[in-house]
Amino acid sequence: RRKDPEVFQTVSEGLKKLYKTKLLPLEEHYKFHEFHSPALEDADFDNKPMVLLVGQYSTGKTTFIRYLLEQDFPGMRIGPEPTTDSFIAVMQGDVEGIVPGNALVVDPKKPFRKLNAFGNAFLNRFVCAQLPNPVLESISVIDTPGILSGEKQRISRGYDFAAVLEWFAERVDRIILLFDAHKLDISDEFSEVIKALKNHEDKMRVVLNKADQIETQQLMRVYGALMWSLGKIVNTPEVIRVYIGSFWSHQLLIPDNRKLFEAEEQDLFRDIQSLPRNAALRKLNDLIKRARLAKVHAYIISSLKKEMPSMFGKDNKKKELVNNLGEIYARIEREHQISPGDFPNLRKMQDQLQSQDFSKFQPLKSKLLETVEDMLANDIAQLMVLVRQEESQRPTQMVKGGAFEGTLHGPFGHGYGEGAGEGIDDAEWVVARDKPMYDEIFYTLSPVDGKITGANAKKEMVRSKLPNTVLGKIWKLADIDKDGMLDDEEFALANHLIKVKLEGHELPNELPSHLLPPSKRKITE
Numbered sequence: 001r002r003k004d005p006e007v008f009q010t011v012s013e014g015l016k017k018l019y020k021t022k023l024l025p026l027e028e029h030y031k032f033h034e035f036h037s038p039a040l041e042d043a044d045f046d047n048k049p050m051v052l053l054v055g056q057y058s059t060g061k062t063t064f065i066r067y068l069l070e071q072d073f074p075g076m077r078i079g080p081e082p083t084t085d086s087f088i089a090v091m092q093g094d095v096e097g098i099v100p101g102n103a104l105v106v107d108p109k110k111p112f113r114k115l116n117a118f119g120n121a122f123l124n125r126f127v128c129a130q131l132p133n134p135v136l137e138s139i140s141v142i143d144t145p146g147i148l149s150g151e152k153q154r155i156s157r158g159y160d161f162a163a164v165l166e167w168f169a170e171r172v173d174r175i176i177l178l179f180d181a182h183k184l185d186i187s188d189e190f191s192e193v194i195k196a197l198k199n200h201e202d203k204m205r206v207v208l209n210k211a212d213q214i215e216t217q218q219l220m221r222v223y224g225a226l227m228w229s230l231g232k233i234v235n236t237p238e239v240i241r242v243y244i245g246s247f248w249s250h251q252l253l254i255p256d257n258r259k260l261f262e263a264e265e266q267d268l269f270r271d272i273q274s275l276p277r278n279a280a281l282r283k284l285n286d287l288i289k290r291a292r293l294a295k296v297h298a299y300i301i302s303s304l305k306k307e308m309p310s311m312f313g314k315d316n317k318k319k320e321l322v323n324n325l326g327e328i329y330a331r332i333e334r335e336h337q338i339s340p341g342d343f344p345n346l347r348k349m350q351d352q353l354q355s356q357d358f359s360k361f362q363p364l365k366s367k368l369l370e371t372v373e374d375m376l377a378n379d380i381a382q383l384m385v386l387v388r389q390e391e392s393q394r395p396t397q398m399v400k401g402g403a404f405e406g407t408l409h410g411p412f413g414h415g416y417g418e419g420a421g422e423g424i425d426d427a428e429w430v431v432a433r434d435k436p437m438y439d440e441i442f443y444t445l446s447p448v449d450g451k452i453t454g455a456n457a458k459k460e461m462v463r464s465k466l467p468n469t470v471l472g473k474i475w476k477l478a479d480i481d482k483d484g485m486l487d488d489e490e491f492a493l494a495n496h497l498i499k500v501k502l503e504g505h506e507l508p509n510e511l512p513s514h515l516l517p518p519s520k521r522k523i524t525e
Contacts, residue, residue, distance in 0.1 A: 011280040011390055014383045015045045015287055022375040023287070026368045027294050030301045030361075035352050036293060036344065037170055038114035044171060045283060047111040048092075049275040050140045052168050054197075055178030056190055057146025060209040064178065064247045065090055065141050068272075070402045074098045074129040086125045087164070088143040093130025101126035111171060118167075121158030134401025138276045142168060147190045161189075162196040169200045173275045173282050177206045181214050181222050186229050194233045198345075199289070201236050205243065205271065211261065212246035212253050219244070219257065243268040273399045280387050288380060291372055296342050299332045300325075300349070302364035314359065322353050419505025420497070424514050431489075431496045431515065438492040451485040457494070464498045470507070474498060477511045480520045489517035 019040055026032070033039055053061040062078050073090050075098050089104075089112070099107075101123035105116045115126065125145070144165065169175055175197060186194070197204065208226060211219055226242065234240055245261040245268070246252060252261070304321055308314060321328070329343050398404075417423075423430025431438075445456040454475075461471050478494035479486060486494060493515060501507055513521075 011284070011383055011386050012045050014379075014386065015283055016042055018375055018379050018383075019045075019287060022371045022379070023291050023294060026298055026372050029365060029368055030294075030298045031356075032294050032297050034356075035297060035349070037167065037290075038117060040290075041108075041111070041113055043109060043111040043113070048138065048140050049173040049279045049282070050089075050142055050168075050171065051174045051176060051272065051275070052142045052144070052165075052172040053176050053178060054144055054165065054193065055147065056180070056183060056187065057148065059146070059178040059180040059183065060247060061146070061178050062143055064176075064207070064209070065143055067247045067249060068141070068403050069131075069133050069135050070249075071131070071133060073131050073133075075127055076129070085145050086127055087122075087145065087168075089126075089128040090136065090141045090143060091128055091130055092133065092136035092140070094132060096131045097129075099128040099130065104128050115164070115167065118159050118164055122164060125159070135399055135404065137401070138399040139173075139272070142172065147187065147193055162193050165193055166196045169197045169203070170286065173203065173279060174205060174272065175200060175203045177204060179206065179208050179226060181208060181210045181219070184222060184225055184229065186233065191233050198235070201234060201240070204234070205241050205268070206230065207247065207268065208242055208244045209247055211244045211257070212255070215254060216256050269404055273404060276399065277391065280390060284380065284383055284387060288376065291376055292342050293344065295369060295372055296332070296338055297344065298364070298369060299336060299338070300328065300344075301361045303328050303332060304353075304358055305361040305363050308358050308361075318353075318358050321358070322350050325350055325353070419500050419503065420508045420512060420515065422500075424512070426514070429514075429518055431492050431517070434496065434499075435488075435492045438495045439488055441495075442488050442491045447488075451483075451487050452491065454484055454486075457486050457491065461494065461498065464502060466498065466501060470501060471498075473507055474501070477507070480511070480516065489519060493517060 024039060027039065053064060055061050062076055066072060066076065066078070069090070073088075074096055075086070075088055089110075091110075101115075102120075104110055104112050104126065105123060106113070110128070112126075112128075115122065145161075147161075177194070206226070208223065211222075214222060223242070223244065227239070230240055230242075243264045244257075245264045247265070252258060307317065307321055309317055326346055329340075329346065332338060333340060333343070417425070441460060442452065445452045445460060457475075458471075461474070464471070466474075474494055474497045477497060478490045480490060480493075496515070497507060
């Protein structure tokens with residue numbers, strides 16, 4: 001008889017329990033951690049959303065963090081040469097200070113314990129900068145060393161840079177790739193790093209920084225060149241989202257594209273602000289990804305075990321199996337109806353298998369696989385319901401403070417005083433400026449008792465060529481007394497809203513108070 005799915009109090013607790021009781025046994029049985037990624041810990045499920053910044057040196061990664069926080073953080077160095085030589089985890093703390101890497105990987109409350117595996121060469125280049133900042137109450141940011149070009153990248157680092165980035169990519173909620181408008185060439189090392197982030201394209205966003213230093217025409221060319229370069233490296237049919245701007249607190253050198261930069265910054269901020277709200281869903285998504293990979297890994301290891309001779313010729317058979325791993329993949333794909341996208345990278349798997357002792361591999365244990373299947377089919381569905389409940393119970397979680405607050409209120413908010421917001425601070429009704437022109441049209445539409453019918457108003461309004469859905473919304477906003485007719489002020493307001501829409505602005509859902517005709521202000525009160 002099938003067991004009922006387990007009942008959990010919180011998503012975080014549910015994920016921890018499912019991982020430890022159902023997925024971890026399968027991972028340990030088939031040496032998953034030696035091939036793919038270390039075991040997850042409680043801190044991986046409890047930590048705040050993390051944003052990883054990646055880019056070549058001097059593309060403005062550290063300056064971007066400073067711009068978001070609106071304050072310096074410990075260990076920060078900015079300059080045109082390769083300055084940041086460490087991975088810096090910028091996190092919330094009661095007092096400012098730096099925690100060195102070796103101390104960081106023994107702290108059970110931080111999600112970095114498994115970085116121990118990368119050795120001292122890496123840990124000497126890893127620190128945590130702690131400081132009290134409202135932005136860091138909701139998210140943490142990881143600053144990375146600038147990606148160098150040539151042999152320096154591989155030889156002089158002393159640790160596997162791409163592997164460390166891959167480790168972070170699995171655990172963060174957003175990966176931001178930064179490009180400098182003047183340095184678009186994607187070096188071999190950068191391209192290797194982007195390829196290491198494969199399978200995490202859904203977390204990737206691209207920022208084209210320092211875009212205020214070039215003219216509009218050049219900016220179009222640079223944007224086109226960037227998209228072309230990325231298309232050759234990021235293997236997704238969809239276009240990756242690129243945000244254009246200048247993310248630092250100095251004046252714009254060429255202010256022609258100011259409006260574009262403001263809109264792009266707003267979009268990027270919205271994307272980052274939504275991270276705390278979607279954090280539980282992201283962790284759930286990552287656990288499902290991991291479970292699928294662990295299942296495929298179990299099939300691969302057990303197939304290799306099955307093919308090995310029990311006594312003689314083991315070495316020759318091992319070489320043959322490693323060389324024919326592609327055929328084993330194809331067979332597993334057919335037998336178990338597994339999608340080819342779930343399989344690990346063939347070349348990487350072949351390299352890792354060279355150093356393994358196949359005789360210590362385990363045969364297929366269907367009970368472990370059935371447990372994981374059951375987890376994916378039933379328990380995860382339970383957690384999905386819980387995720388939705390938690391989202392609805394909590395007040396809207398958003399990143400607050402720092403640069404996110406700067407444009408929220410006052411005249412420097414995005415779109416303030418434009419479109420439907422035009423005339424918000426004027427003493428006079430903004431529509432009155434063009435009302436004489438609208439009145440001329442109004443009196444040609446045969447008003448009765450100072451009002452025109454809906455049918456007559458429609459004849460004039462459809463001349464704007466706007467679709468009926470939009471005109472219907474304008475009608476609802478303009479017909480303030482809801483009598484199905486428009487007087488001269490309401491008609492002028494309808495025309496003003498048509499003008500707002502034709503200029504490319506969005507219509508408000510409710511009529512702002514400054515657009516109410518003076519004679520109607522008592523009605524609404």
